[in-house]
Amino acid sequence: MNDFEIEIALDIDEEGMALVECPECIKEFKTPSTTINNDETIICSHCKQELLYFNFTKKDRDRIQRIATEQAMGYATDRLNRTIKKINRQLK
Numbered sequence: 001m002n003d004f005e006i007e008i009a010l011d012i013d014e015e016g017m018a019l020v021e022c023p024e025c026i027k028e029f030k031t032p033s034t035t036i037n038n039d040e041t042i043i044c045s046h047c048k049q050e051l052l053y054f055n056f057t058k059k060d061r062d063r064i065q066r067i068a069t070e071q072a073m074g075y076a077t078d079r080l081n082r083t084i085k086k087i088n089r090q091l092k
């Protein structure tokens, strides 16, 4: 099976802040999007933990899952259609 990539951008507000979820206290907090883009340490505004990674918020996880499902379905449908066309050509 071939791989396919999905690129999904986080929502950034007008102040350049991204809403993420702390993996330690599971609370949502805002962090400057530059800290994410530059792989800088993110500090949770609730528990003050220095985070090596963050979780997507529930809303973003739902959105990512929806987009991934749509793209996977599109990909699978495309592959299936190509295979059917190929079989039809071979049967002629």
Ligand SMILES: [Zn+2]
Pocket (backbone or CB within 6 Å): 022, 023, 024, 025, 026, 027, 044, 045, 046, 047, 048, 049
């Ligand atoms: Zn936290």
